[in-house]
Amino acid sequence: GENVEQHPSTLSVQEGDSAVIKCTYSDSASNYFPWYKQELGKRPQLIIDIRSNVGEKKDQRIAVTLNKTAKHFSLHITETQPEDSAVYFCAARKKTSYDKVIFGPGTSLSVIP
Amino acid sequence: DAGVIQSPRHEVTEMGQEVTLRCKPISGHNSLFWYRQTMMRGLELLIYFNNNVPIDDSGMPEDRFSAKMPNASFSTLKIQPSEPRDSAVYFCASALGETDTQYFGPGTRLTVL
Numbered sequence: 001g002e003n004v005e006q007h008p009s010t011l012s013v014q015e016g017d018s019a020v021i022k023c024t025y026s027d028s029a030s031n032y033f034p035w036y037k038q039e040l041g042k043r044p045q046l047i048i049d050i051r052s053n054v055g056e057k058k059d060q061r062i063a064v065t066l067n068k069t070a071k072h073f074s075l076h077i078t079e080t081q082p083e084d085s086a087v088y089f090c091a092a093r094k095k096t097s098y099d100k101v102i103f104g105p106g107t108s109l110s111v112i113p
Numbered sequence: 114d115a116g117v118i119q120s121p122r123h124e125v126t127e128m129g130q131e132v133t134l135r136c137k138p139i140s141g142h143n144s145l146f147w148y149r150q151t152m153m154r155g156l157e158l159l160i161y162f163n164n165n166v167p168i169d170d171s172g173m174p175e176d177r178f179s180a181k182m183p184n185a186s187f188s189t190l191k192i193q194p195s196e197p198r199d200s201a202v203y204f205c206a207s208a209l210g211e212t213d214t215q216y217f218g219p220g221t222r223l224t225v226l
Contacts, residue, residue, distance in 0.1 A: 034214065043204060043217040044156070089156060100169060101215060105155045 002027040004092050006104030013080050014112050021107045023090035024072045030092040033073050034101065035064060039086045047088075048075070080111045115139075117218035119205050125224045131193040134221045137186055138207030146215060147180055147190050148204040156204075162188065163210070195225045 003026040013019045025033075031052035036044040050057045050064045050073065057064050061080075066073040077084055090104040118137040126132055138145045146161040160170040162182045170180070177196070182188040192199055202222050206215040 043219050045217065046214050049214065100158070100161060103156045103158075 002030060002092055002094065002102040004090060004102050004104040006090050006107055008107060009105065010108045010110075012110045012112060015080060015082060017080055019075075019077045019080050019084070019109055019111075021075045021088055021090070021109070022072060023074070023092075023104050024070075025092040025102075026071070027092070027094060028068075028071060029094045032093040032101075033064070033066060034091050034093075035075050036089040036091065036103075037086045038089065038106075044089060077109075080109075082111050082113050085109055085111045117205055117207050117216055119203075119218035119221050121221060122219060123222045123224075125226065126195055127226050128196055129194045130225075131191065132195045132199075132223060132225075134190040134203050134205075134223070136188045136190070136205030136218060138188070138205070139209075139216055140186070142207035142209045142216075143185070144208040144210050144215075145182060145188050146206040146208070147188070148206065148217075149201045150204060150220075151201045159190070192223075195223075197225045199223060200225050 006023045034049035035047050037047045038044040048059050048062050048064050050066050052068055055066055061078045063076045087106045087108050089106050091101045093101045120135045144163050147159040149157045149159055157172055159172045160180045161168055165182045178192055180190045202220045204220045205218045208215045
């Protein structure tokens, strides 16, 4: 089955700097890669996703890149702000009849003012 | 749209008691997921349903856990008997199959004394 690894497990950056979180997956059939943000005490919420037919996707300060050959994808946050502090989860899913998403272990991002 | 609704939001019970967690998915979604989140184990998928049918319950820890989805608008996760190690935040999520995005409920924080 699919296995998703995520690095680093914790990340501290100065406000205004960029943050990069990297994930790898094992199943080459996976073709959907969402990223979730979970603030302390809150629910995970989708912030961006990418499908295997594109290599990069941007949404304001957030971007995700996908390298299908290497089976890895990354989240990039530019101009970080204190409100970006949260746990970020990457995930991967195969296109099957059923929607089972496999989550990575999470990265705790702290943005220092 | 009200989003995914979970009840109760907090539950404190004593070891050995039965616990029932409830979830109402977003109207029109045909996939429903139950997750457990702890510091030690992260976000774990327990079971998911597609069109009210359980598809994969391989994440259910043991026979003390059971889940049902009697109709498209309601699901329950039951623990009987509960144990202190079951203490966690339990999330329900739903998805409209083709779009793949899972929307999480606010979670139920369960404490078993």
